[in-house]
Every structure is written in C-alpha cells, then in structure tokens.
Amino acid sequence: MAVPVQQYLAVDGSPVELVERSPEPSPVLDRLARLAPWLRRTHVVAEDERLRVSGAFPHGEITFWGPVAGRQLEPFVELLRALATREVDYDTPATPGRLAELTRSVALGVGVSSQCPYCPSVAAAALRIACAGPRVDVVIARADLGLFGDVRAVPTIRVDGVVRRTGPTSEWQLVELVTA
Incomplete structure (x- = not known):
C-alpha cells in the first residue's frame, strides 16, 4: 500500500537544504516545504534550472538539472526523507x-525523462549511492529537455562523463560502475 507524501515526510529529521535555481519558484517544492518542517529552501532567479540538495551528514554532492517532475518525484521524496532521517x-x-x-571522487550522472518507466528506480539507486558517503557526486538530469547532451535512450548512466550504460540498472550494478 502506498503511503501519502504528507505522511511519508511527517518524520523528525535533521535539516535538509534545497537551493533552487530557476526562473520561478517551483510549486512542487513549495508544497513539499510545507509538508516537512525540516526542509529549508532557498530560491535564486536563474535561467538554467538546477536544484542542489544537502543533508546534515556527509554525502556526495546531489544536483538535479531541470525540474523535478512526473515519475522523478518519488525518488526525490525518498531522498529528502533519507537525508532528514539518516535512514537509507x-x-x-x-x-x-x-x-x-x-x-x-567519482561523478555519477543519470539522464532521465519524466515519463520513463525505468528512470525512477535508476535515479533512486544513484541517489542512495550519493547518501553512502562523500566520494560519489550525483547529477540527475532531464535528458528529455536536452540537459544531458546527446542521449539516445533513457536512463543513460555516465561515470566521470563517460556513458557506461543505458536502460534498467540495479543499485549494485551502479556500485560496480562507480567502483571499477
């Protein structure tokens, strides 16, 4: 049974910081900030949409290129809760x-589409990897908006800028790619 977002985020947590760069503040982030008192949000007016997420414990740098929307909302909300509770x-x-x-240090990038059926699970796995420690920086980029370069399939996985895999990929397969 699915848990409503309001209930899922109703936890005691350490502060989680969101720095949003976009032309306008995101209504989705507005709603999430109202649901989670531990969520701190800063908006900077900018043309290129970026969202930097950081928690109170050591983890890799986490950045979203493009709006967090569609099927990418679930892994994003899971990330917020994990950073707040330190339970990954x-x-x-x-x-x-x-x-x-x-x-x-390793740069792990995942090119996604908001409607891709495999992208949420791969993005979620990449975000969990970023939570494991400070050595893996993760970018989740909206390839469907042209924000991840030349992409022929989603999800596309890049390690240190090199395409290493496309399509469904498990957490352990990502671990093997970043530790190779």
Whole structure:
C-alpha cells in the first residue's frame, strides 16, 4: 500500500537544504516545504534550472538539472526523507561498505525523462549511492529537455562523463560502475 507524501515526510529529521535555481519558484517544492518542517529552501532567479540538495551528514554532492517532475518525484521524496532521517533503504547492505572503499571522487550522472518507466528506480539507486558517503557526486538530469547532451535512450548512466550504460540498472550494478 502506498503511503501519502504528507505522511511519508511527517518524520523528525535533521535539516535538509534545497537551493533552487530557476526562473520561478517551483510549486512542487513549495508544497513539499510545507509538508516537512525540516526542509529549508532557498530560491535564486536563474535561467538554467538546477536544484542542489544537502543533508546534515556527509554525502556526495546531489544536483538535479531541470525540474523535478512526473515519475522523478518519488525518488526525490525518498531522498529528502533519507537525508532528514539518516535512514537509507539500500537494496543491498553491501552498498555502503563497497563505496567506503573508494579512494577517489567519482561523478555519477543519470539522464532521465519524466515519463520513463525505468528512470525512477535508476535515479533512486544513484541517489542512495550519493547518501553512502562523500566520494560519489550525483547529477540527475532531464535528458528529455536536452540537459544531458546527446542521449539516445533513457536512463543513460555516465561515470566521470563517460556513458557506461543505458536502460534498467540495479543499485549494485551502479556500485560496480562507480567502483571499477
């Protein structure tokens, strides 16, 4: 059974900061900020839409290019709750341990579409990976709006700027890509 967003975000949590760059403040982010008292939001007027998300514990840099909309709302809300509660629901308990072995920083990018059936699960997995520690920076980019370069299929996964995979990808497959 699905839990309503209002109930899902009704948790005691550490502050989560959102820095939104866009022509206008997002009504979706307005609504979420009203539902979660621990959510802090800053809006900066800018042409290119970007959203930077940060929590109170060490994690990778998390940025969304383009509006968070459609099927991308679910992984975004899951991220907010995980950052607020420090409770990340990894697909496998080995994920944080394997990522702790990283000795270098890695850029993980996922090109998505707001209506893609596989994009939410891949985006959610990438966002959980960013929560595992400070070495993996994640960008979720709206490829359907031309914000991720030349993309032929979604989701498209780039590691350090190089396309490594397209299509459905599990959390552990992403871990293997960023630790290779």
